[in-house]
Amino acid sequence: MQPGALSRNLKNGAIWAFIVLELIFFTVAGEYLSLSEKNFMDADNMLLLLKQSAPIGIIAMGMTVVMINGNIDLSVGATFALAAIVLLDSMTWPFMQAMGVGAIPLAWLFALAAGTALGALNGLIVWKTGVDAFIVTLGAMLGYRGLVFMYNGEQPTSHLNWTLVDFAEAQFLGLHTATWFLLLVTAVMWFVMNRTVHGRNAYAIGDNRAAAVNAGIRVGPHMMINFMIVGFLAALSAVVFYSESGSVNPNDGELYELWVITAVVLGGTKLTGGAGSIVSTFGGVLAIQLLRKGLSHIGADTETVNLVIGLILIAVLILDRQLNIKGREALRT
């Protein structure tokens, strides 16, 4: 075995081991503590869990890419809300209403285009001004939220389209529509990051930007594409979610950026860039959702979820650091 391989395997498997641990814990604890008759590992419960993971999960796939690239996007929550408003509001426009069912794909297209455009704007600013992505997207988080409010004031935007609701609530092969989207996005992003030139370059830029530049990689366009991906996915997440709920408040999606980043970091992606994997992020998303569901299953207050997730995030960070030190020692000897 190569030096460091053990710690690497440990780290890659850690999130899945954690998920198994959660499943065992909540199943056993649920036997004693849960008020409901149902088992935690009940099939319906698990299917619902996957569906509920979708909104955060879909965005997390995009965030993984941006973070591997060495950037970060704090504006995804606001982009999510803005895309939702575009989706619901555009269906009430006169020419769209005249189109009947044909308006649905067009509304989806508008929403996705809006999200992609907001992502592109972030990417363009980061590229052309050279301002740190953290600051650019921190500003955008405020700015895009402002745009959300300007669209419809403090009023919720609502439009229920029953065809759309039926589509969103449908189950194909037992899985909900939202789950299918999550799986599809995971598969596509895995392909992009592992089997395309763009993915390889994204890793290279995140790992060592100067070296990437010397190797002739055009850093700017790659960064911009990644911001467009996360914008697109934030919009896709909104499109899937609000097709079903049909009503969006201007505050919706607040703090999503924090949940998404937590899921990505739990999955082992480095904030400094260059390392991370789509599949592990999928694990991180599941782990968080399991924790939420599990804690409420054993009757813990919903308040404790925040406490537990925060502490787990820090614990993971400490563990990760210890493993890294071990890995370096293994290299040295």
Added chain:
Amino acid sequence: MEATGARRIGQSLAKQGILIAFALFMIGFTIANQRFLDPDNVMGVMRSSAILGVMALGVTFVVISGNLDLSVGSMMSFSTIVVLDLHDRIGPELAIPAMFLMTLGLGAFIGILVGYLRLNSLIVTLGMLSAIHGLTLTYSGGQNMDIDDKAGTWFSVFGRDEALGVPMPILIFALLAAVLGMALAKTPFGRKVYAVGGNGTAATFSGIRRARVVLSCYLISAFCVATAGLIQASRSLGSQNTVGQGLELEVLAAVILGGASLLGGSGTIFKTVIGVLILGFIQNGLLLVGLEFYVQYVVTWVIIILAVWLDVAAKRGRLWSSIA
């Protein structure tokens, strides 16, 4: 020669850009609305900015030392809720020091994780944002916290009273800004903070105990947060669990507007105060000219990016980034 002269003027303009922008804003708003520079209005703006400002003072230390603190919003909710709860249990005389100790304890925890264990401050404080929020909710049971005898307590002095004709929140903000500004600019400790943020390795080699400096910065930040929580609690005498939610990013925006670099090593207390005032006056000015509160979000966005852009452009001597 002329080109370099022009560039030098451009650079010094960009360096003072934030002050110039501030002046332009003040002039514009004054023309748009006569009431803008009215003493009452100015006082009102400063009073409502004081809580944000006090928190920004502490975060300035953390940012200069090269770290981030995203937990100040939930920490402020925590201290507000705790002091209100303890007020009725053990009286304000004991509640205030107890709350300060608990908040400082949280700050010490973060400081140890970031300083001594060398963990990434963004993730640690992101985790603490969530954890402290959960802690607050568990502490309060999700209920709003109110003082029973609102009329009979002297506790409201920090938020509602005036001294020498100046509202207490402004006095506290000014006093704290003066003390911390001196500490940062004139003491060996302040120089160590800059050294650690500017080049941590070099600072370590020159004998500065980096971990201890980082811990101190987080303790200062926690102290400021506790003070902000005290003002908030004293002003409202009752509070929701989410009173500080989202403030962490507004605070950071103010610090960045003031020109502190997220990479550490630069920034001053004075500039942070300017950043806080800019945010406050923009908010107020836009409301006075009849725009909705959310327009300020968009304006803040544009200003933050322009301010930081000018700053980095001045440093590299070119407007556009060299990223290919």
